[in-house]
Amino acid sequence: MDATVNWDAVEWVILDMDGTILDLAFDNYFWGELVPLRYAEKNGLSLKHAREVLAPLFESVRHTLPWYCTDHWSEVTGLNMAQLKQDVRHRIGPIEGAEDFLKAVLASGRRLWLATNAHWDSWRLKLEYTGFGRYFERVICSHEFGYPKEDLRFWEAARAAHPFEPARALFADDSLPVLSSAQAFGIAQVVGIRKPDSHLPERPIDAVPSVRALAQLTPSLLAHPSAPDSPPRRREV
Numbered sequence: 001m002d003a004t005v006n007w008d009a010v011e012w013v014i015l016d017m018d019g020t021i022l023d024l025a026f027d028n029y030f031w032g033e034l035v036p037l038r039y040a041e042k043n044g045l046s047l048k049h050a051r052e053v054l055a056p057l058f059e060s061v062r063h064t065l066p067w068y069c070t071d072h073w074s075e076v077t078g079l080n081m082a083q084l085k086q087d088v089r090h091r092i093g094p095i096e097g098a099e100d101f102l103k104a105v106l107a108s109g110r111r112l113w114l115a116t117n118a119h120w121d122s123w124r125l126k127l128e129y130t131g132f133g134r135y136f137e138r139v140i141c142s143h144e145f146g147y148p149k150e151d152l153r154f155w156e157a158a159r160a161a162h163p164f165e166p167a168r169a170l171f172a173d174d175s176l177p178v179l180s181s182a183q184a185f186g187i188a189q190v191v192g193i194r195k196p197d198s199h200l201p202e203r204p205i206d207a208v209p210s211v212r213a214l215a216q217l218t219p220s221l222l223a224h225p226s227a228p229d230s231p232p233r234r235r236e237v
């Protein structure tokens with residue numbers, strides 16, 4: 001079902017990074033192609049054998065914090081993941097229309113926060129490389145708290161550290177377990193992203209309202225500046 005946002009009830013716009021504002025093609029290439037290749041080279045394995053070794057390691061921690069932890073994977077594979085990401089940073093890029101959406105959020109006077117499971121060296125690299133860091137008033141990283149966004153405890157810890165009103169928040173993400181946890185926590189409006197990777201087809205999301213990409217929300221956002229009783233609190237730069 002296509003999301004229709006009630007902008008009059010939104011003061012905080014909280015966004016995921018990978019697959020929501022940045023093209024997940026980077027991450028799918030990195031984990032699906034580059035890491036198996038480098039792991040094969042390092043250990044003198046065929047690419048097929050390397051994939052067979054890595055697949056169960058990946059699967060065993062999916063949706064848990066180690067899955068998102070660069071240090072964890074450096075330790076497990078013996079590859080320097082932070083360096084590897086640096087080496088291919090030219091592949092990092094936004095989802096079409098995402099930057100215009102970010103600008104529209106700021107222009108509307110609402111608060112714009114990022115909530116990510118990405119490890120520090122990953123989100124810092126990506127926000128710096130794309131220049132998107134300038135748009136966000138806060139970056140909430142699940143590694144601060146020890147729980148991924150899939151876990152309700154992440155949201156409780158996030159609100160304690162960064163006070164906001166879930167009832168007046170909009171949250172967008174491309175991961176259904178994350179969207180469900182945000183909804184269970186009480187975020188009033190959650191929006192799924194159906195096309196996180198520009199190289200892959202759109203996927204259906206049935207459990208929550210969704211859009212193909214954030215760009216779809218920009219026209220209605222532009223038509224709804226924030227209410228006079230919630231004055232703009234822009235980032236001081």
Ligand SMILES: [Mg+2]
Binds near residue numbers: 016017018173174
């Ligand atoms: Mg994501």
